[in-house]
Amino acid sequence: MRIFSFFERSARSFQQNRNYSTFLVIFAVSGGGLVAYSESKSSHGVYNVEPSQVDAKKKKVVVLGTGWAGTTFLRNLDSSLYDVQVVSPRNYFAFTPLLPSVTCGTVEARSVVEPIRRICEKKSGNIQFWEAECIKIDPASNKVLCRSNLNANSEQNKEFFVDYDYLVVAMGARVNTFNTPGVTENCHFLKELEDAQKIRRSIMDCFEKASLPNLSEEERKRQLHFVIVGGGPTGVEFAAALHDFVRDDLVRLYPMLKDLVKITVVEAGDQILSMFDKRIGSFAVDKFQRDGIDVKTGYMVVSVSDKAISMKLRSGETISVPYGMAVWSTGIGTRPIIMEFMKQIGQTNRRVLATDEWLRVEGCDGVYALGDCASIQQRKVMEDISAIFKLADKDKSGTLTVAEFQDVIDDICERYPQVELYLKAKQMRNAADLLNLSTANDKDGSKELDIEGFKQALAPVDSQMKILPATAQVAAQQGVYLAKCFNQMKERELDPEGPPRFRGTGRHRFRPFRYRHLGQFAPLGGEQTAAQLPGDWISIGHSSQWLWYSVYASKQVSWRTRMLVISDWGRRFIFGRDSSCI
Helix, strand or coil: CHHHHHHHHHHHHHHHHHHHHHHHHHHHHHCCCCCEECCCCCCCCEEEEECCCCCCCCCEEEEECCCHHHHHHHHHCCHHHCEEEEEECCCEEECHHHHHHHHCCCCCHHHHEEEHHHHHHCCCCCEEEEECEEEEEECCCCEEEEECCCCCCCCCCCEEEEECCEEEECCCCEECCCCCCCHHHHCEECCCHHHHHHHHHHHHHHHHHHCCCCCCHHHHHHHCEEEEECCCHHHHHHHHHHHHHHHHHHHHHCHHHCCCCEEEEEECCCCCCCCCCHHHHHHHHHHHHHHCCEEEECCEEEEECCCEEEEECCCCCEEEEECCEEEECCCEECCHHHHHHHHHCCCCCCCCEEECCCCEECCCCCEEECHHHEEECCCCHHHCHHHHHHHHCCCCCCCEEHHHHHHHHHHHHHHCHHHHHHHHHCCCCCHHHHHHHHCCCCCCCCCEECHHHHHHHHCCHHHHCCCCCCCHHHHHHHHHHHHHHHHCHHHHHHCCCCCECCCCCCECCCCCCCCCCCCEEEEEECCEEEEEECCCEEEEEHHHHHHHHHHHHHCCCCHHHHHHHHHHHHHHHHHCCCCCCC
């Protein structure tokens, strides 16, 4: 009886606490403490999301996207300083470098995703998330128009506005089809997690169809011809993963089809993995040839039907190649909403959003862009050459000595990284080497430069300017950088510590973003990976594969996904890959 009474009292206490908690939640909602909607509705069914009363004094930061850039920004942002709101059509972050592994069952789909709400839960401060798609950015009124894709036929499927003080655009990019006919209708992409799952089902469907008894030999060969269009890292890694899947697992399940499988990689350029060192590209071609993977370089796809791909050779000849499954992996394109936003702010005829070195979108205030949807427009030295000369010429003599230039070279390299790249390319140690080279023919031996000589010395520097690649590594570093800037925003307003301004007076609040390349991997199958690490260090083989395992495991966003990925790798070693269509 005592035990029963104890549980009865506990149940009543829990019920009272739960009712009290429910009352608090209802009170908070009614007072605007959580998410409140305006009572007034427009004729189009558009709602306005009001800021919370508790955080009325905080600046509102709206983040569009939960990819590498947006998620890294959220994880590093001190959310207690801001009213943070996140809008994304997907409620999770996907570790995209492992998508090729998902296509072949090496890693399960749920092992590479982390719910955004779980990431927000670990942060201090209140972060609100809406699973919706941003359909319009209005910089004039500091609002974004969003629309939920959930419950399409319900009353809740309304468009709503979200206002912001700072907007972080991290919406990524879409697949670039180059307007090739038939690609969207007949090819698979490998950009999202859903794409990897579709490819996995399609692979198994091709094998199941080819094993049917009523098919001809020619039709079986067509069903088992897998074509990958694009010889970049994603296409090459998928081709290698597919070959391992077929060789290690599927040939045992479909022994009658093992001699009919064919994998082809089609590249319009001269070589695959063109962004890697040429040694890696050559090794990849040799290994693929040994494995039986056909590599076609110099082939441009002109159209895709449901059963064949038409390709044009450089000689002008057009051939048609039958296939069973095609994967399109040729690059990225701009999302329609970004293109519309670019028109609004005067950035027409561009591929992506243009930002300055502080990731601020050019043409509007309070808007930042990072990741694949943006590109940094590095300012040229020659545009500011007169201001640089004036700042360096401290004695106002009209000429510049080596010592005067040496005093400002660090600030110049900070603002114009192409100067540092040029010095390294020419094996110059410092500014003295650059000016000594320019003053070598001085008749009076003064080793001084006037403005014209200074322009001549720095004229070739801008040729070293480079566009950052659209990779997860770049997006993640941009997210970390921007979060640190936001965390120090208020204190830097009072005490800026950035580099001096060459145009105007004062100093910049923050040092500009600088990308640090940490290396890149290209898994080639057979437990062999090519690694290109900083310092031009090239490593190819089994040791690089284990380095790849350790790096990708350590870069997971949580211990949960880290343990899941490691367990998937271990399961594959013991039991093989999962060949089900689920």
